[in-house]
Amino acid sequence: MNILLVMIPLSIVLLIGAVAAFFWAVNHDQFDDMDTPSLLALDDNPVRQPIAGEELRR
Amino acid sequence: MCCQGCRGAAEWIEQLGLGDYYRLRKQPAQKPDPNPDTYADHAAWRRPEIARHVTRNLSTGRRETMMLIDGVRCAACVWLIERALGSMPGVLSVQVNAASRRARVIWRDAEITLPQILAVLSRAGYRALPLDARALDDVRRRESRDALKRLLVAGFGAMQAMMYAAVLYLGGTDTLEPTTHELFRWLGFLVATPVVFYSARPFFAGALRYLRAHRLGMDVPVALAVAMIYGASLIEALSGEGHVYFDSVSMFVFFLLVGRYLEMRARHRAGDLTDALACLTPPFAQRRRDDGVLERIGIHELQVGDRVQVAEGGIVPADGVLLDERCRVNEALLSGESAPVNKQRHDALIAGSILIDGPAQLRIERVGADTTLAGIAALVGRAQAERPQLARAGERAATRFVARVLALTALTVVVWSFVDPARAFTAALAVLVVSCPCAFALAIPAAITRALAVLARRGVLVVKPDAIEALAAATHVVFDKTGTLTEPELALADIETFNGVSREAALKLAASIARESHHPAARAIAGACADKQLDAAVDVQSHAGLGVSAKAGGRQMRLGRADFALPLFSSEDLLELSSGRPDCDDAVLLADDAGPIAAFRLSERLRPGAREAVESLQVQGLKIIIASGDSAGKVADVAARLGLVDWHARQLPSDKLALLKALRAGGARVIAVGDGINDAPVLAGADVAIALAGGAELAQASSDIVLAGERLDTLAPARAIARHTLLVVRQNQRWSLFYNLVAMPLAALGFVHPWLAALGMSFSSLCVILNALRIGRQAAAHLRPSGNGARAELRAGVA
Incomplete structure (x- = not known):
C-alpha cells in the first residue's frame, strides 16, 4: 500500500495544476464569451485581415 | 473593506460629517475593495454630463434611472431594496427584479439625488450601478468568472472527495489499516475545505445578509446545511469515529453551484438584448468646433446642437438631423430592415444606425438616455423589471416554504432526541438538505426569464410579462388592417x-x-x-x-x-x-x-408574411377577425386575399372597442394587433395588445407586446412559446410540490442519508432549470430566428 503515498500526493498536485490552468484560462478571457466564437465560425464575411496580409507578403 | 456591513457603517459615518477622521488619518488601516473605481465615488454621478448618460428626464422634475444591483439573490433582497429606497423622501417608485437584478427608480430631482439613492443602497448592503452598458458588462464578466471558478473548484473537490470516500465505503475497516483509514478521512477534509470556504462563500454571504435583514431567504437553509455537515464531519474526523460527509458536502455545493450557474447564464442572456442595444452607440464622437476643427470627444460630452461628423461605415452617436444633401444608412437594428434607407437633408438620423456612404455631418438633437435607442433599451428593461403576477405568487410561496422547512427541522431534532438521540443530528441534516426551496423559487422565474429572452431574440419584445399568460390563453385575434396587415406606407x-x-x-x-x-x-x-x-x-x-x-x-x-x-x-x-x-x-x-x-x-399592399402569419395562427386554432376603419370594399379585398371571412369595415375606435367587449363577454380572450399609435385605445381594450412598431415609434407604443421590425410572422411562434412557457411553469410547480411532499417526510423519519438528500435536492433544482431551458427549443424547429437578428447579436458580441 506504500504506493499510495506516491499516488495520492501526485493526484493532488495534478488537481492543483488543473485548477491553476483553469483559473488562468478564466482570467484570460477564454470563458467570457461562449456564444460569439461559434457564430463567428459560420459568418459569411469573416474579417479579411489575414488575406490582406498574405497579399502583402506576395 | 471586509464586508458590506463595514461599508454601510463607513457611509453612515461619512453622512454624519465624521468622514474627516479618514481624511486626517495618516495611515490607512486596510485597503478597501480592489476595484473601487466602479462604485466608490457616488458623487461622480452628480456631474450633469455623467448623470445625463444614465438618467432620463420625465415630466415635472421627475427622473428615472435603471440600475444594476449587485448581490440580489431572491425575493428577500428585492423586498429589502424596495423598502429601503421606497421610504426615502422624493423616491416615487422602485421596481426591482431579482432575475435580471435591475432596479427601476423614479425620483423627484428636487428632493433627492442619484448619489443619495446609491448611498442608501450601499448602506443596505447592495452595490448599485446606474445602468451604463460598459459598467454592466464588467460586473457581469466578473460575476460569471467568479461563478465559473467556484463551480470548477467545487467540481474537482467533489470528484476527489468522492474518490477518497469510495475507499472508505468499499474498503471497509477490515482490509484497511487504521492509519490508512485515518489518512483518507483527512484527505477528504483537505479537498472539501476549499469547496466549503471558497466555492460555498456566496451562500454564506447571502445567508448573512438575510439574517442581518431579519429575513429568511433561500441561502439560510443552504448555508446552515453546509456548515452543519462540514462541522459535524470535522468533529468525527477529529474523534476518529463515526462517518465523515466530506464527499456529500462537496457534492452538495457543486450541484447547487451548477444550478446557480445555469440560472446566472439565463439571467445574463435575458439582459443581452438590452445591452446589445445600449452597446451600439460608439464611445466617442467627432465634434466639429465652431472654427471647423474636428475634435474627438466622449459620447457623453455631446450636447444638443453640436455638429458631429460620422465617417463612412461609422455609427451615428446620437439622434440628430442630417446637414448634408443626402446619405444612406442602415437602420437594421431598429427596424429589422437591412436594406439601406435613403436620407435627405433635415431627415432624422437615429443613434446606432450605420452610415453606408459618408462622411456625413449631422446636428445633434437628442443625446444619452433621450435617444430612440435608449428608449428601446429602457422599454425592454422595463419589461424585465416588472415582476409578473405569476412570479410574485412564486416568491411568496418560497418564503413561506423556508419558514416551514426550518420549523420541520427543529421538530425533527426534538422528536428524534426523545426517540434516538444518536440519529437526531443525521435526520435534521437530511431534512435541511433534502428540502428544495430552490425548486419552488426557481420554478416560475426561470421559465419566465427564459421565455422573455427567447422571445426578445426573435424580435418579440414583451413589455408586460403578464402578457405571456394571456397570449397563451388567447382564442381570437383582431387585426387592424391599415399598417398592420397591409404596409403602412400607402x-x-x-x-x-x-x-x-x-x-x-x-x-x-x-x-x-x-x-x-x-x-x-x-x-x-x-x-x-x-x-x-x-x-x-x-x-x-x-x-x-x-x-x-x-x-x-x-x-x-x-x-x-x-x-x-x-x-x-x-x-x-x-x-x-x-x-x-x-x-x-x-x-x-x-x-x-x-x-x-x-x-x-x-x-395599399399586403405586408410581407401577413398571409403566412394568418395561416399559422389559424392552424393554432385561433379565430381571426379584421376590424378596420376603412371602407367595406377595401377590407373585403384584403380579407379575400388572406382567405378570411370574418371582417368588419367602417369601424370607429369605439366600434372596435365594442367588438372586443362583445367577444370578451362571450368568453373569448382576445389578442388585438395594431400599429400601436393610431389605435392605442383599441389595443387597451384587449387581453393582449400587440403593436407592430419599428424605429422611433417603438418606445412610445402603448401595448403589452411589441413586434420589433414589424414582422407579423413572429406572432404565431411567439404564441407557441407562450403556451410552452405556461406548460413548463405548471410542470415545474407540480414537480417541486411532489418532490418536497415525498422527500421531506422521508427525511424527517430518518430514511434519507445526508448524501442522498444532497443528491435529491440538486437533482430537483436541476430538473426545474433544465425544464425551463427547454422553452424555445421546440419552437426553434418551426421558425429560425431571422438572419438579421442573428447578425445583430453577432455584431453586438463583436462590439
Missing part, C-alpha cells in the same frame, strides 16, 4: 378635384394639413407633395378614425372620410358626389365649409 394613386381647383393646389392644401398627422393615409398625402414649402396649418385637431381638421389658408378645412369631411351632406348627396364610381367612398376627401375640394385615392 401610395397616392389618383387625385380628383371639384369646382375647378388645380390638382397641385389641392395637393398642397391637403399636404399642409396631412403632415400634422401620423395616420398612414395622411402620410401618403403629405409624402406625395414634392413642394416642402407649405403654408402652416393651424388649430390642427385629429379625430380618431375620421380625419383631421385644421385652419389652412384662412379657411376651416377637413381632411378624412367623406362623412367627416362633409358633415352637412346627406348620404344621398355623397352618393351623387361619387357619380357612379362605387369606390369613391374609399377616397380621402378634402373639404371646407363650402363643399368638397378634392378626393385622394390611395392604394
Whole structure:
C-alpha cells in the first residue's frame, strides 16, 4: 500500500495544476464569451485581415 | 473593506460629517475593495454630463434611472431594496427584479439625488450601478468568472472527495489499516475545505445578509446545511469515529453551484438584448468646433446642437438631423430592415444606425438616455423589471416554504432526541438538505426569464410579462388592417378635384394639413407633395378614425372620410358626389365649409408574411377577425386575399372597442394587433395588445407586446412559446410540490442519508432549470430566428 503515498500526493498536485490552468484560462478571457466564437465560425464575411496580409507578403 | 456591513457603517459615518477622521488619518488601516473605481465615488454621478448618460428626464422634475444591483439573490433582497429606497423622501417608485437584478427608480430631482439613492443602497448592503452598458458588462464578466471558478473548484473537490470516500465505503475497516483509514478521512477534509470556504462563500454571504435583514431567504437553509455537515464531519474526523460527509458536502455545493450557474447564464442572456442595444452607440464622437476643427470627444460630452461628423461605415452617436444633401444608412437594428434607407437633408438620423456612404455631418438633437435607442433599451428593461403576477405568487410561496422547512427541522431534532438521540443530528441534516426551496423559487422565474429572452431574440419584445399568460390563453385575434396587415406606407394613386381647383393646389392644401398627422393615409398625402414649402396649418385637431381638421389658408378645412369631411351632406348627396364610381367612398376627401375640394385615392399592399402569419395562427386554432376603419370594399379585398371571412369595415375606435367587449363577454380572450399609435385605445381594450412598431415609434407604443421590425410572422411562434412557457411553469410547480411532499417526510423519519438528500435536492433544482431551458427549443424547429437578428447579436458580441 506504500504506493499510495506516491499516488495520492501526485493526484493532488495534478488537481492543483488543473485548477491553476483553469483559473488562468478564466482570467484570460477564454470563458467570457461562449456564444460569439461559434457564430463567428459560420459568418459569411469573416474579417479579411489575414488575406490582406498574405497579399502583402506576395 | 471586509464586508458590506463595514461599508454601510463607513457611509453612515461619512453622512454624519465624521468622514474627516479618514481624511486626517495618516495611515490607512486596510485597503478597501480592489476595484473601487466602479462604485466608490457616488458623487461622480452628480456631474450633469455623467448623470445625463444614465438618467432620463420625465415630466415635472421627475427622473428615472435603471440600475444594476449587485448581490440580489431572491425575493428577500428585492423586498429589502424596495423598502429601503421606497421610504426615502422624493423616491416615487422602485421596481426591482431579482432575475435580471435591475432596479427601476423614479425620483423627484428636487428632493433627492442619484448619489443619495446609491448611498442608501450601499448602506443596505447592495452595490448599485446606474445602468451604463460598459459598467454592466464588467460586473457581469466578473460575476460569471467568479461563478465559473467556484463551480470548477467545487467540481474537482467533489470528484476527489468522492474518490477518497469510495475507499472508505468499499474498503471497509477490515482490509484497511487504521492509519490508512485515518489518512483518507483527512484527505477528504483537505479537498472539501476549499469547496466549503471558497466555492460555498456566496451562500454564506447571502445567508448573512438575510439574517442581518431579519429575513429568511433561500441561502439560510443552504448555508446552515453546509456548515452543519462540514462541522459535524470535522468533529468525527477529529474523534476518529463515526462517518465523515466530506464527499456529500462537496457534492452538495457543486450541484447547487451548477444550478446557480445555469440560472446566472439565463439571467445574463435575458439582459443581452438590452445591452446589445445600449452597446451600439460608439464611445466617442467627432465634434466639429465652431472654427471647423474636428475634435474627438466622449459620447457623453455631446450636447444638443453640436455638429458631429460620422465617417463612412461609422455609427451615428446620437439622434440628430442630417446637414448634408443626402446619405444612406442602415437602420437594421431598429427596424429589422437591412436594406439601406435613403436620407435627405433635415431627415432624422437615429443613434446606432450605420452610415453606408459618408462622411456625413449631422446636428445633434437628442443625446444619452433621450435617444430612440435608449428608449428601446429602457422599454425592454422595463419589461424585465416588472415582476409578473405569476412570479410574485412564486416568491411568496418560497418564503413561506423556508419558514416551514426550518420549523420541520427543529421538530425533527426534538422528536428524534426523545426517540434516538444518536440519529437526531443525521435526520435534521437530511431534512435541511433534502428540502428544495430552490425548486419552488426557481420554478416560475426561470421559465419566465427564459421565455422573455427567447422571445426578445426573435424580435418579440414583451413589455408586460403578464402578457405571456394571456397570449397563451388567447382564442381570437383582431387585426387592424391599415399598417398592420397591409404596409403602412400607402401610395397616392389618383387625385380628383371639384369646382375647378388645380390638382397641385389641392395637393398642397391637403399636404399642409396631412403632415400634422401620423395616420398612414395622411402620410401618403403629405409624402406625395414634392413642394416642402407649405403654408402652416393651424388649430390642427385629429379625430380618431375620421380625419383631421385644421385652419389652412384662412379657411376651416377637413381632411378624412367623406362623412367627416362633409358633415352637412346627406348620404344621398355623397352618393351623387361619387357619380357612379362605387369606390369613391374609399377616397380621402378634402373639404371646407363650402363643399368638397378634392378626393385622394390611395392604394395599399399586403405586408410581407401577413398571409403566412394568418395561416399559422389559424392552424393554432385561433379565430381571426379584421376590424378596420376603412371602407367595406377595401377590407373585403384584403380579407379575400388572406382567405378570411370574418371582417368588419367602417369601424370607429369605439366600434372596435365594442367588438372586443362583445367577444370578451362571450368568453373569448382576445389578442388585438395594431400599429400601436393610431389605435392605442383599441389595443387597451384587449387581453393582449400587440403593436407592430419599428424605429422611433417603438418606445412610445402603448401595448403589452411589441413586434420589433414589424414582422407579423413572429406572432404565431411567439404564441407557441407562450403556451410552452405556461406548460413548463405548471410542470415545474407540480414537480417541486411532489418532490418536497415525498422527500421531506422521508427525511424527517430518518430514511434519507445526508448524501442522498444532497443528491435529491440538486437533482430537483436541476430538473426545474433544465425544464425551463427547454422553452424555445421546440419552437426553434418551426421558425429560425431571422438572419438579421442573428447578425445583430453577432455584431453586438463583436462590439
